[in-house]
Amino acid sequence: MTNNLPNSLHEILELGGVSIFLVTSIAAILASVFVRKTNMLFLGVQLILLLLSVDVSLRWSHPLFFRAVIEDFQAADRLVATALFMAVGFTLDMALMVFLWQGPLTRDSQQTFPKLLVAVVRILLYLVVILLILQFVYDKSITALATLSGAFALILGLSAQTTLGEMFAGIAIALSRPFNVGDWVKVGNLDEGRVVDMTWRLVRIENRDRNVINVPNRVVADSPIKNFSRPSGVSRISDVIYFAQSADPVVVQEILIEAIRKAKCVIAKPAPSALYRGAKDGVAEYAMRYYINDYKLKDDATENVWKSVVEHVTRANLQIELPRRQVEIWREIPPATPA
Amino acid sequence: MPTLRALSKVSYRDFNESFFAQRRLRRHARTWSVLAFGVGAVISGEFTGWNPGLIEGGFGGLLVATLVVSVMYVAMCASLAEMASAMPFAGNAYAFGRAALGPWGGFVAGLSQNVTTILMSAVIVVQIGETLAPALSRLAGLSLPEPLLWAVLYALFAGINIYGVVLFFRVAVLLAFAAVAVLAVFWFEALPFFELHLALNTPARLGGTPWLPNGFVGIAWALPFAIWFYVAIEQVPMAAEETHEPARVLPRALLYGMLILVVAAMLTLILNSGVSPGAVGVGSAKEPLLLGFLAVLVYHIPYGVLPFLFLIGGLASFHTAIYAFGRAIYVQSRAGYLPAELSLTHRTRQTPHRAILAGTLFGYALALVIHLAPGDSAVSLVLINMSVFSALISYVLTMLSYVMLARNHPQMKRPFASPLGATGAITALLIAAAAILLLFANPVYRSGLYGCAAILLGGVVYFTLRRRYRLIRSPEETFALELEQARAVEAAASPRMVEP
Numbered sequence: 001m002t003n004n005l006p007n008s009l010h011e012i013l014e015l016g017g018v019s020i021f022l023v024t025s026i027a028a029i030l031a032s033v034f035v036r037k038t039n040m041l042f043l044g045v046q047l048i049l050l051l052l053s054v055d056v057s058l059r060w061s062h063p064l065f066f067r068a069v070i071e072d073f074q075a076a077d078r079l080v081a082t083a084l085f086m087a088v089g090f091t092l093d094m095a096l097m098v099f100l101w102q103g104p105l106t107r108d109s110q111q112t113f114p115k116l117l118v119a120v121v122r123i124l125l126y127l128v129v130i131l132l133i134l135q136f137v138y139d140k141s142i143t144a145l146a147t148l149s150g151a152f153a154l155i156l157g158l159s160a161q162t163t164l165g166e167m168f169a170g171i172a173i174a175l176s177r178p179f180n181v182g183d184w185v186k187v188g189n190l191d192e193g194r195v196v197d198m199t200w201r202l203v204r205i206e207n208r209d210r211n212v213i214n215v216p217n218r219v220v221a222d223s224p225i226k227n228f229s230r231p232s233g234v235s236r237i238s239d240v241i242y243f244a245q246s247a248d249p250v251v252v253q254e255i256l257i258e259a260i261r262k263a264k265c266v267i268a269k270p271a272p273s274a275l276y277r278g279a280k281d282g283v284a285e286y287a288m289r290y291y292i293n294d295y296k297l298k299d300d301a302t303e304n305v306w307k308s309v310v311e312h313v314t315r316a317n318l319q320i321e322l323p324r325r326q327v328e329i330w331r332e333i334p335p336a337t338p339a
Numbered sequence: 340m341p342t343l344r345a346l347s348k349v350s351y352r353d354f355n356e357s358f359f360a361q362r363r364l365r366r367h368a369r370t371w372s373v374l375a376f377g378v379g380a381v382i383s384g385e386f387t388g389w390n391p392g393l394i395e396g397g398f399g400g401l402l403v404a405t406l407v408v409s410v411m412y413v414a415m416c417a418s419l420a421e422m423a424s425a426m427p428f429a430g431n432a433y434a435f436g437r438a439a440l441g442p443w444g445g446f447v448a449g450l451s452q453n454v455t456t457i458l459m460s461a462v463i464v465v466q467i468g469e470t471l472a473p474a475l476s477r478l479a480g481l482s483l484p485e486p487l488l489w490a491v492l493y494a495l496f497a498g499i500n501i502y503g504v505v506l507f508f509r510v511a512v513l514l515a516f517a518a519v520a521v522l523a524v525f526w527f528e529a530l531p532f533f534e535l536h537l538a539l540n541t542p543a544r545l546g547g548t549p550w551l552p553n554g555f556v557g558i559a560w561a562l563p564f565a566i567w568f569y570v571a572i573e574q575v576p577m578a579a580e581e582t583h584e585p586a587r588v589l590p591r592a593l594l595y596g597m598l599i600l601v602v603a604a605m606l607t608l609i610l611n612s613g614v615s616p617g618a619v620g621v622g623s624a625k626e627p628l629l630l631g632f633l634a635v636l637v638y639h640i641p642y643g644v645l646p647f648l649f650l651i652g653g654l655a656s657f658h659t660a661i662y663a664f665g666r667a668i669y670v671q672s673r674a675g676y677l678p679a680e681l682s683l684t685h686r687t688r689q690t691p692h693r694a695i696l697a698g699t700l701f702g703y704a705l706a707l708v709i710h711l712a713p714g715d716s717a718v719s720l721v722l723i724n725m726s727v728f729s730a731l732i733s734y735v736l737t738m739l740s741y742v743m744l745a746r747n748h749p750q751m752k753r754p755f756a757s758p759l760g761a762t763g764a765i766t767a768l769l770i771a772a773a774a775i776l777l778l779f780a781n782p783v784y785r786s787g788l789y790g791c792a793a794i795l796l797g798g799v800v801y802f803t804l805r806r807r808y809r810l811i812r813s814p815e816e817t818f819a820l821e822l823e824q825a826r827a828v829e830a831a832a833s834p835r836m837v838e839p
Contacts, residue, residue, distance in 0.1 A: 005555075007548040012399040016406035023773075024410070027765035035745045035761040042762055 004063045014057035021050035041098050044091030051084040081137045089129035093122055115199065120171070166201045169217035173198065178225045184295035187215055188223030194296070208299070228295035234267070235295050237302065241309065242283040242321045249276045249284065252318065256288055259312035265301040266290045282324035349442045349807045351816070352675065358811070362673050362682050364429065365504050365689040368582045370591050372508040376578055377596035379515030379655035380571040380663065383463055385522055385600075385607045386628045386652035388567035393622030396561030398538040398612050399550030403558050404565040405608055409601050411770035412569040414763035415734060416597040418741040420590035423576035424755035425744075426818055427585035430670040431576045432733045432740075434815040437674075438822055439740035439747075442810065443799075445819070448740070449671045450798040451733040454791065456664035457698050458726035459571060461705035463660060464489045467653040468706075470626055474646035489706050496654075496661050497699045501685065501692045504581050507662055514655035521648050522603055525628060528635045529610040537617035538609070559777040563727045563784065566774070568604035570730050571656065572596060573737070577666040580814075590755040628652075664698035665691050674813035676806055724787025725794075728778065731771050732791060738768035748822055750829070 006015045025046040032043055054061065058080060062073050070076040101118050134140045157164055179185050179195050185205065186192040193207035203220050205213045228235050243252050256274035260266055272290035279285070288309070292301045313320060368376070392401040428434045430445075432452040437445025468485040476482040500507055543552040551557055575593050579585040611627055612618050614634045621627045629649045669691035672682035685692045709722050741764035744751060757763055778784040810816060 005546070005548045005551045006399065007550045009550075012402055012550055013406075015399075016403045019403065019407055020410050023407070023769050024762065024766050027769055028762045030765045030769075031742075031761035034742060034765075042760070046762075 004060050006057075006060055011057070011060055014053060014060075017053035018050070018057055018061070021046060021053050025050045041091065041094040044087060044094050047087040048084065048091055051080060051087050055080045055084055078137050082133050085129055085133045085137065089126055093125055096121065096125075119200065120167075163201070166217045169221040170198070170200050172221055173203070173217060178220075179227050179229070183227055183229035185228065186226040187220055188225075190215065192226075192228070192295075233293045233295070234270070234291050235298070236270075236289055236291050237298060237305075239288045239302065239305070240277075241286050241288055242323055243286065243318060244321050245279045245282070245284050247284060247318060249286075251316075252276075252284070252286060255312050255316050255318070256286060256309060259309040260288060260290045260305050262312075263290075263301070263304040263308040265292055265297045265304055267293050280323075282326070283321040285323075346803055347443065349810055351810045351812055352808070354811055358679075362669075362684050362691075363689055364580045364684065364691075366581055366583050367504045368508050368578055368588070369584075370588045372512055373575060373578050373582055373588055373592035374596050374599075375512040375515040376508065376659055376662070377572055377575040377592050378519065378599055379511050380574050380659035381569055381596075381600055381656065382515060382518040382522075382603070383466070383652040383656035384567040384570060385603050386518075386649060387466060387626055389564050389604075389608070390611070390622050390624060390627040392561035392564030393541060393612055393618040395553065395564065396557035397541040397543075397547070397550060397552035398618050399548075400553065400557035401561045401565060401608065401612075404561040405568060405604060407770060408562065408565040408569065408774075409604065411734075411767045411774075412572060413597055413601070414759055415738060415767040415771075416572060416593045417757040417759045418738060418764040418767065419573060419576060420593045420755050421753055421757040422737075422741060422744070423579060423589040423593070424586040425751055425753045426815070427576075427579040427582075427589065428670070428815045428818070429577050429580040429666045430674075430813075430815040431574065431579075431667070432737050433667075433670055433674075433676075434818070435740040435744075436736050437815050438819040439743040440736070441819075442807070443802075444736060444740070445815070446671075446676050446802050447795055447799065448733055448736040449667065449676060450795060451729045451736065451791070453664065453667045453671065453698075454729040454794055455570075455726055455733060456574065456660055456667050457701050458705060458722060458729065460493075460657060460660035460664060460698070460702040461709060462723055462726055463653055463657045464492055464702070464706050465709050466625075467492060467650060467657060470629070470646050470650055470653070474643070474650075478643045486707060486710060489703060492657065493661075493699050493703050496658050497695050499658070500661050500665060500695050501688060501690050503688045504690060507658075507690075511655070511659055511662075514651060514658055518652045518655045519599070519603070521651055522607065522628075525631060525635070526606045526610055529614050529631060532615070532635045533610055533613040535613060537615060538613040540617040540619055541622065542619070560781060562774050563724070563778055566727055566730070568608070569597075569600055570727070571660070571663070572600060573730075573734070574659065574663040577663055586754040661695060661699065661702075664702070665695035668694035668698055670813070670815065673811065674816050675809045675811040676802065679809075679811065720783070721786045721790050724778075724784045725790040728775065728784075728787045728791045729794075731775050731778075732795070734771040735768055735775070738764045738771065742768070748826060750825070751822065 006012050025043070028043040028046040032040060055077075058066075058073075058077055062076050066076050070079065131142050131145070134145065135142045181195050181198060183195050184192065185195055187203075187205065190205070190213055191207040191209075193205040193213060195203060196206045196212065197204040200217075202217060203215045205215060207213060241256070253274045253276060257272055260272040260274070261268070266272060270291050272288070275287040275289065277285040277287055288305065290301070290305060292298060310320070389401075392404060395401075396404055422435045423431075426434050426438060430437065430449065433445050433449025436448030440448070465485075468488045471488055472483060472485050499510055539549040541549075541552045543549060544554075547554055547557075553560065572593070575596065576589055579589060582588050607628075611631045612621055614631050616630065616634070621630055624630045626646075626649055629645060632645055632648070668677060669682045669684075671677045672679055672694060681694050681697055682691060683693050684690060705722060741757075742761055745761045745764070759766070775788070779788050812820070
């Protein structure tokens with residue numbers, strides 16, 4: 001039997017490396033199990049280092065340790081290289097997770113980035129890794145495979161046109177970002193509601209009736225979208241109220257503004273206003289305008305404002321009027337005006 | 340079992356105001372002093388103690404063992420730095436074990452720390468005596484019996500320790516600096532003499548190669564010798580209560596100290612093995628560095644002075660070992676795990692003089708046992724192995740403490756966070772545990788573990804019967820109790836995490 005013990009400086013260093021990275025990898029696995037902290041990235045780096053050192057030391061370690069499992073050196077070498085590529089892919093995946101999806105793209109500990117795009121990127125990443133393995137480890141030319149996959153993609157694209165359309169519309173939405181999960185929106189002619197989820201096929205909007213409207217991504221992409229939560233959560237609500245023409249506009253405006261200001265849900269800044277829009281239809285028309293900082297409270301705000309306004313107006317001995325139009329009905333046909 | 344539960348209960352006794360006033364330490368050290376303390380504690384390991392690993396594992400085997408052990412110590416120091424910044428108490432292993440594993444874990448960790456430090460001092464003083472006695476007789480014609488020399492050394496350095504913490508740190512800085520300087524001189528002088536074939540001249544046994552003369556098993560047998568390169572660095576956090584800004588200083592001292600020691604260990608291992616007479620001669624020598632010096636700079640330095648240069652490393656570590664066992668006994672006594680009288684500090688000097696004296700007596704007795712046991716008999720070997728075993732046991736317990744703290748008390752304030760996190764702590768734990776198992780597999784070392792187990796078991800029985808109902812709310816205990824309370828409050832506030 002030939003003596004396969006490590007017998008040079010670099011073989012000794014490889015041996016040291018293998019032992020150290022073996023221990024640290026086990027430790028990384030144990031740490032992610034016992035101390036519930038997601039240090040999967042650390043684990044990935046450990047695995048890369050371990051496999052790298054196994055790979056370089058395989059020359060002497062294969063006959064010593066691995067021959068019992070895999071007879072063929074070539075096969076063992078390829079297996080280690082495959083594992084190494086996969087470890088690199090895993091580490092990149094985890095790095096993206098830590099530094100991108102859960103990093104800058106996270107707000108208020110909520111992953112705002114659509115899961116769809118994350119899934120697409122992850123699948124692509126692993127696909128590339130598999131292709132690289134085929135090309136470099138198993139020396140299979142991936143040109144044929146790429147052509148094949150192109151043809152396959154064509155068939156798939158034709159047959160799954162709608163679904164793929166949704167998917168790409170989803171990516172388009174993710175990139176143009178007309179809204180985030182949690183925003184209040186009105187898509188096209190649909191009810192307004194809050195976006196609760198964005199998947200690779202549809203956007204879920206919860207309306208004020210607490211029902212969920214499932215809107216396909218393509219509809220979302222093609223429709224005008226009114227976003228009540230952008231640029232900030234502050235929205236203006238406007239309502240019309242009528243008083244007698246005899247009432248002094250300055251007094252009425254003062255009373256209205258005071259009443260609106262007292263109402264709950266209405267924010268102080270920007271300040272509410274009461275616009276005098278003129279005397280028509282036998283009454284004076286005023287527009288009450290006020291701001292809320294959460295569109296969810298729109299109905300509450302309207303109710304509170306009206307309660308407060310009615311109370312203040314009554315106290316000031318004013319009367320809310322209705323627009324009047326005088327309609328004159330003639331019994332006999334009026335004489336035609338001479339031409 | 341109800342009886343077991345009843346036996347495992349601990350209780351605290353009351354103490355009056357003067358209790359802690361009589362047990363005060365003085366803050367003095369800053370980064371440089373603590374760094375020197377850490378490096379000095381270890382540095383004798385670069386002078387001697389590591390070299391039999393060359394016989395056991397060959398140069399390659401010892402190199403691999405040293406690399407693995409270096410990883411263990413670096414990971415451990417990072418974890419220790421985090422815990423020391425969070426718990427800047429003199430308790431060290433005991434404080435961490437108490438906070439993470441309860442009074443029993445704290446007691447065992449503290450006891451193994453005691454055993455390690457006292458044994459280390461005995462082992463080092465015997466080493467010093469072996470070099471000093473012949474050197475004195477050659478230089479001054481003075482032939483003193485070794486036990487007398489030890490008594491003088493113990494008295495001298497215990498005296499410095501009791502005299503005051505300022506003097507202690509000054510001497511520690513001086514000795515550590517001198518020891519590193521001696522090593523540096525050796526490295527520079529030895530570099531041109533280095534020849535690889537000399538490092539590889541350990542005779543190979545059946546199936547061995549020049550790099551691994553005893554095969555893979557040799558690496559395992561070389562492990563305890565590689566540990567000598569770094570053992571005692573874990574004592575650095577003991578200086579916490581005598582350091583200004585310990586939360587900032589201790590992590591620095593630990594990590595910079597470790598950096599210095601890794602460089603020193605690698606250079607010493609490579610250069611000392613590769614000069615004449617080579618690995619065989621160096622491996623079996625009692626004073627490997629002296630042998631190395633003889634090979635490379637006999638022309639520069641008079642022969643009679645060389646042994647004294649060699650002694651500096653031993654003295655530096657001996658000096659700090661006395662400090663370390665003094666603090667180790669002091670903290671366990673202050674918390675009631677050992678008789679409370681031991682932790683009284685000197686009224687004016689504010690050093691734990693009783694603890695230092697007690698440790699000195701123990702250490703001297705152990706040195707006598709090592710000496711009086713016939714020849715290279717089992718007893719002395721057992722004691723030397725015990726110091727390695729008890730150190731490894733305390734490593735396992737401290738790293739376990741780190742993992743438990745990370746798991747159960749993630750909210751604990753940690754001014755310094757270990758960059759290696761729980762992975763680092765588990766790495767150190769695994770390597771230390773593997774070292775214990777590998778050592779246990781070798782019948783030569785097994786007796787050391789039995790010795791440790793006997794002492795720890797005896798300690799546990801003593802604690803159960805005599806001390807567990809007399810604990811005192813020392814800083815370490817208070818911190819641990821508050822931590823438990825905070826966790827209980829937190830658990831009551833949020834009964835169960837709701838999975839999203």
